[in-house]
Amino acid sequence: MSVLPAVVNQHVSIVRPDPQIANAGYVLAYLTHPAVKGYIEGFNAGGSRRALTKAHIESFEIPLPPMDVQHAIAHILGTLDDKIELNRRMNETLEAMARAIFQSWFVDFDPVRAKASGESPGAICQRQGLTPELLALFPDSFEDSELGEIPKGWSVVPLTALSEKISKGTTPSKTDIATATDLPTVPFIKVRDITELGDVARDNLELIPVSIHERVLRRSILEVGDILFSIAGTIGRLAIVDPDLANANANQAVAFIRLNDKAAHLGLCLQHLKSDRLLDAAKASIVQAVQANVSLASLGEFQILIPSTEILDAWNKSFFELFTKGKNCSSEARVLESLRDTLLPRMLSGELVIPSREDYS
Numbered sequence: 001m002s003v004l005p006a007v008v009n010q011h012v013s014i015v016r017p018d019p020q021i022a023n024a025g026y027v028l029a030y031l032t033h034p035a036v037k038g039y040i041e042g043f044n045a046g047g048s049r050r051a052l053t054k055a056h057i058e059s060f061e062i063p064l065p066p067m068d069v070q071h072a073i074a075h076i077l078g079t080l081d082d083k084i085e086l087n088r089r090m091n092e093t094l095e096a097m098a099r100a101i102f103q104s105w106f107v108d109f110d111p112v113r114a115k116a117s118g119e120s121p122g123a124i125c126q127r128q129g130l131t132p133e134l135l136a137l138f139p140d141s142f143e144d145s146e147l148g149e150i151p152k153g154w155s156v157v158p159l160t161a162l163s164e165k166i167s168k169g170t171t172p173s174k175t176d177i178a179t180a181t182d183l184p185t186v187p188f189i190k191v192r193d194i195t196e197l198g199d200v201a202r203d204n205l206e207l208i209p210v211s212i213h214e215r216v217l218r219r220s221i222l223e224v225g226d227i228l229f230s231i232a233g234t235i236g237r238l239a240i241v242d243p244d245l246a247n248a249n250a251n252q253a254v255a256f257i258r259l260n261d262k263a264a265h266l267g268l269c270l271q272h273l274k275s276d277r278l279l280d281a282a283k284a285s286i287v288q289a290v291q292a293n294v295s296l297a298s299l300g301e302f303q304i305l306i307p308s309t310e311i312l313d314a315w316n317k318s319f320f321e322l323f324t325k326g327k328n329c330s331s332e333a334r335v336l337e338s339l340r341d342t343l344l345p346r347m348l349s350g351e352l353v354i355p356s357r358e359d360y361s
Contacts, residue, residue: 013057020287022064025074027205030062033344034203040323063348072354073347080340082290087333091197101318102271104128106305112151115140119126137310147277147303154307160300162265163260168296169220169250172212180209187248189222191230192252194237197259198274199330200228200245203337213249222248227257227270232293235286236279238270255299264312265304272304 008014018029030036043056064070064114074324104110115138125135139152147156162167170191184207213299214220222228224246230237232253241248250256272278280357285298307315346352 013052013054015057021067022062023067023074025069025078026070027062029073029077029344031060034341035273035345058245065348069347069354073344076347077340077344080343084333084336084340086161086328087336088197091199091326091329094322094329095197098267098271098319098322101315102275103189105277105311105315106268106271106307107277109142109151111135111138112140112142123327134314137308137314139308140179147305151307154305156305158300158302159257159269159302159304162269162304163257163259163300166255166259166296166300167220168252168255170217170252172208176212176216177209180211182209182211184209186210186213187245189228189245189248189250189254191233192235193238194228194230196237196308197330198239200239200242202244202247202334208249213247217249220249222246222256223258225259225262225266227259227266227273229255229257229273229299231255231282231296231299232291235292235294236273236282238273240266240270242331253293255294255296257299266317267316267323268306269304269310273302273320278302 015031017024031040040052040060041050043052043059044050065073110128111124111130114128115121115135121132121135125132126132128135139154141152142149143152144150144158145154150156163183186204186208188206188208189200190206193205195201208217222241222245224243226239226241228237228239228241228250230253257269259269281302282294282298285294286292287295306312343352347354
């Protein structure tokens with residue numbers, strides 16, 4: 001099968017380095033370094049839309065060390081990028097596995113339907129990857145509920161019944177910021193910081209002064225294990241507050257859910273909030289104000305399906321194994337990203353000795 005060359009539209013520029021004077025991997029590493037972002041944005045053409053012209057790009061000044069040094073930098077930083085990308089893909093796989101189990105057990109009710117149909121336990125276990133002991137925990141019939149037909153003995157409760165607190169942040173006024181005498185040191189999370197993979201990006205987090213955090217924004221001081229749910233802008237972005245973000249804060253577009261029993265209900269509520277059913281409920285409850293948003297009252301009314309204690313324990317065992325692996329991948333990726341961004345200026349300045357190509361080829 002022939003492969004056609006890729007094409008780009010008018011919003012993408014192609015930079016093809018001359019291989020005699022510049023290594024493409026080195027140029028990529030330099031242009032994507034966070035410290036170079038401000039330099040590039042300084043060329044913005046202005047107008048109603050931020051843009052760079054071809055002339056701007058051609059005028060970029062890039063330091064060009066000897067080719068051996070460029071090759072070494074490209075190899076070292078490229079290796080780090082490959083590992084970061086591997087971690088990202090691993091996270092996607094782990095997330096897909098958790099969603100698949102949740103979909104089967106709590107949305108499609110596959111084990112219950114199979115038992116209700118009279119299918120043999122051995123066949124069910126083989127087809128669905130369950131042990132006989134786990135299959136035995138599922139009921140073999142259904143009953144009616146406000147969500148429709150659910151497994152017998154399970155229950156439906158509003159999110160607020162499982163929560164110690166459901167609230168949201170706010171944005172400090174310009175006066176508060178101007179009159180604060182202490183430096184901004186507290187992470188201030190916005191919707192843009194919550195990634196599609198359910199993590200909080202740390203690289204561009206805004207910071208606010210402790211005085212504002214503990215006074216004006218004291219009602220939205222975050223704790224480890226809080227579920228973040230975006231209720232304005234891009235609605236439905238989700239993340240968990242990790243230990244390094246304990247005592248952070250958030251703006252008014254980010255709600256946080258503090259569960260009564262995180263160990264029992266964190267994974268279940270998190271996956272419910274990611275489900276199509278609750279995302280549809282969120283969209284249906286949008287209030288059209290200055291900015292379309294989901295109210296905290298609507299969020300608290302979201303219906304959560306609760307299984308038997310035995311099924312919940314089995315779910316938590318599977319979920320937290322995947323969840324912990326994913327968090328470890330994210331943490332490692334952040335360390336590697338920080339290392340990558342630190343290495344480039346040190347290698348360019350000569351502070352770090354660059355190995356010869358023979359050392360890594």
